[in-house]
Amino acid sequence: MENEASVIALEARELTKIYRMGAVEVHALRGVDVALREGELVVLLGPSGSGKSTLLNILGGLDTPTGGTVRFRGEPLTLDSERALNLYRRNHVGFVFQFYNLIPSLTARENVSLVTEIARNPMSPVEALSIVGLGDRLDHFPAQLSGGEQQRVAIARAIAKRPDLLLCDEPTGALDSKTGILVLDAILRINRDLGTTTALITHNAVIAEIANRVLYFADGRIVETRRNAVQRAPGELAW
């Protein structure tokens, strides 16, 4: 799907982020340059606290950097405008979180329509849920679903708006390997079938095998970039 000649979808330059936690200053990002190509599947790998989530949050417009720029399809993101970031998230970005973050009071279908109701060109919630293999669990509440199913609802919720970017923060972190593989399968299928540019955080090196490209994080920096010659299918993985 993706190749070296593809257009750059998202590009960040010299990102820095400093958190102030009470009296302590935490340098979460210390100058990160990164570019995601259209349709690319990138895995961000590294120990916890290395800055992966911070980068992902900034790329997705959930957070703003202390310094640096982000360009989406060549246009700079207006990082100081909450409204602009909100529109960027609404129209272009889909998120998947480690802890699913479903609204417990809404069914699977309703959790998805929460997003489709405000999107410009969404697919139907049923369609989105069918893509992740939950076409028969539409009216179940989160409490009635297993962890893997909940995460797949979260993925359906993220892709239902047909986002240009799919950002996943440890989507398998809370799941066992068998369920994790189902979830990765869903993500990979979306990346392939819809051509959605996807960034996926994990600290599980095995998962990196499914990516086009792997970015290694340590201490707020990208310390190594590796291209996978062969993308492996999730079904071939084991951890």
Place this chain on the structure above:
Amino acid sequence: MMSSLDRKLIRELWRLKAQVLAIALVIASGTALLIMALTTIEALEQTTAAYYERTRFADVFAQAKRAPENLQREIADIPGVRLVETRIVEGAILDMPGFAEPVVAQMLSLPERGPQLLNALVVRSGRLADPTRPDEVVVSEPFAEAHQLKPGDNFDAVLRGRKRTLQVVGTALSPEFVYAIAPGGLMPDDERFGILWMGHDALAAAFDLKASFNSITLSLLPGADEKDVIRRLDGLLAPFGGVGANGRADQTSNWFLESEIAQQKNMSRIMPTIFLAVAAFLTNMVMARLIETERREIGLLKAFGYGNWAIGWHYAKMVLVIGTIGILIGSLIGAWLGHWNTELYTKFYRFPFLLYRPGPAGFVIAGAISLGAALAGSLVAVRRAVRLPPAEAMLPPSPPVYRRIWASRTALAGALDEPSRMILRRIIRWPVRAFLASLGLAMSIAVLIMALQWVDAIDSLAETAFERGQHQDATVAFNDLQPIDTIADFENLPGVLAAEPYRFVSARIRHAHLSERQGIIGAPTGAILSPVFDVDRGRIEVPPGGLMVSRKLAELLDVSAGETVDVELLEGRQTRLSLPVAQVFETYLGTPAYMDMTALNRVAGDGRVVSGLHIRVDAPSRATLLARLKDIPNIAAVLFRQAAIDTFYKTMGETIFIFIGFFVAFSMTLSVGVTYNSIRIALSERARELATLRVLGFSRWEISYILLGEVGILTWIAIPLGAIIGYGLAWYMTSAFETELYRVPLVLRDATYGKAALIALAATLVCAAIVRRRLDRLDLIAVLKTRE
């Protein structure tokens, strides 16, 4: 098609139903009280106006000794007068079967021919008296009820010294006696005071007033100058012993009724306002904390691209729903209470019908205030929540920075176990939040104290007025002035231990442009039974010259001690004179003015006379004395102090105390609403922490202690705080609650603070017990698995 957000809203509301109900009840309390007060006033005003109109209640009332009938035509010619009706009004003593005390009656004549032009009776049973049958009477309905009289019954009466047997032919209500109060009485006493109507000729014969009248009522044309009419009427009646006409505003029953309505207005302004303000504060506090627990959801919605307005509106809807539930409950309870309250009033204020048709104004006002307060409170919290970048909002709040402060290093701190340390550190870490939670509880205690204070105040009022201020057992009032030697006759009656005379003269007192119609009481030098009594200084000797003026009257006339007032006596020679104000004294009841009796007699020019006597009665001989009093001619009224105290408490018990009961009930609702929400929110904030502790091996009781201990401490802080605020509210209430009828002293017994504290503690315990049950069901695994 309902949006998913709305669906979420509905399910969230259902999940939080207990909390929603608690907040709604807080809002409902404030709303209900305001609606009750507003609609009661509306109903009383509408009923009064309709009653007065339908029965042609007069505009001007006047009395004379004996005026010829033909004077009526001259009076009718006064410009501005529409209708004139003359009549005879006399006092009588009744001997009711099976009732030991003599009963005071006011007898009024019915026109010999044709219907009543003014003050028409509303016949409730039987018929009006037949003019050709001199012994037929119509009795007032409340009096008939008190003595179980029905048409056909008989009783004895002493009319001008002659005993007669009167036959009841009907019962009726009159606009002149909506509030039927005996001359000199304070509260209606339907057992000891009755109104009788009799044919004009029969009454004229009994009181030797043929072709004459001694009472006249007028109605005026629209736009007529009442003052001018009264001035001319006084001029015409003066030669016939007129005692000064008064307008409708000063008519006894109407005056009490208007005072009551004014009092209700006062109450509706003050108490529900305080209550609503407290409810608003509490709603605000509770909603703010509730929305804080929704932090993660808000972050999530922002991550999906929902805008701040959409999120704000979502939570505003939540508040609107809760507020609307509260207002609906409040409106229903308020309307029901208003109706009930108005009916209660009709026990004392006798109307033949009751108009309870509340307009929308009360509901709209109450609803708008309540909703506005709730919205304002929560929008601040929503604004704070949406200001966070979504990435941060979705993280659990970073662990708060706790510090070891000096207190941690003291010996006391060393003795604390870890759970207690957790409780204390939480309070110290968020002092503002702890203070606000405490303040919320304190407010509910304060409102409770303010409500309960009424009981103390009224007790103190009654004790001061009837126990410390007066020592007579009964007061006897004469029809006509009696020579001062009459005292000796009474002292010789069986059972009379002491007798003390008094003089009363109707008067108008003026100072600058201000004028008040206020009778002057003449008290003898060295009065003991019924002296001038200042609530702080106790018994005061009446100075030989000058006027003693009660503080409220002094305020109404804008006069102070040392200044001079113009006094116009409205009896006898109608003397006008200037008198210095010798002293101003404080009293809780009425607006009295006193003078030395000898001096008053001198200026009135009637010689050494008395209007009545205060007597002390030897208990064993009471029955004999009462029997004798029933036969003594010229007695207009006998008032018993004990009966006055009893009716005072009975009336208060059936009006104010019930009203207070509602306040207490609503304050308790407030207390429960705040406490339950505080604990419940603390639980959702800390469920994870508490579950962790359970996993670490803490028992259910230990984690309950950690959660509820904080609320316990905050309750203890709230009690003294509530006492202070409650005292402030009570002070404000009493100072704002002054009427001419009575002032409420600021008295707060220790027991009142105690009761309020106990109620608050009980509320806390009940709420803690309810939440405790949730702690038992804490799902340890689920709580630990999810992030929040």
